[in-house]
Amino acid sequence: MFDYKLLEALACVVHEQGFDKASQKLHITQSAVSQRIKLLEDQVGQVLVTRMVPPQATRDGKRLLKHYMQVKSLEADLERTMETKGEKSFQVFPIGINADSLATWFFPAITQFLKDHSVLLDLKVDDQDETHKMLRNGEVSGCISSEKSSVQGCRVTTIGTMNYRLAATKNFVKQYFSQGLDEQSVQAAPAVIFNRKDDLHNMAFKKLFKKNIKNIPINYVPSSEKFARMIMDGLAYGMIPDLQGLEHIRSGLLVDIVPSCHIKVKLYWHRWSLRSKLMDDFSRSIVKNAMIC
16 A cells, blocks of 8 residues: 555656655655655665656656556545535646647637636647657646557547648748749748657658758747747748638738648547546547537
């Protein structure tokens, strides 16, 4: 039987990304947090968290972290069914999500759910290819991912498909792609890419040129809103989702540079296979209300 005060310390160190922040969250000293982690490690006979900045859960630490989070979720569901009138407690949902979903359809899809339930979100943002790892590592209880295969102990549901296209303003296209988009022009035109994990630009080039194009000038802008703003301000061209760019393409503000080179990213909702009415309702809101095809 685990001492859940010790597991709570492990979860706080990992989620708060530090022993000092964990101590503030738990209202105990940093030394007490370290002692709890050490006692838990002594009990299981394994190192559970690396002493780096920020601390990272080891393989065994991730297993314990996932167990603790699932137990807390079940407890919260039980408490909710036993609450007396007037009492209200919040359940925290740690969710992995890609930046484009967060910037477009996610909040409209869950707004009513958040109004109807006592839920707090702990959103962890990364590329749609990376969020799946968060679920596998026990960092989140659900994630939006482009990965189709489910994690053991989890279930997966198709959300829809986000369509991306290379877009730029008319003046940008006139300046850099007046003769069309080819290998020479893309090595002269400034592109915008979300971050170094974002492979959409390369996917478009592979589709268009049948190979990677190296040494192109790149702006890395890890914000969906600022990413789109940079394109609309005529400072760069890039892969923009239809939920952000299609209206501007139809109005003439932006140009779909290569209509034959769209990239479709299918998104899936992954969640623990726990019997939780609250998680069921949350999942239903995401799948039903997502404004993607």
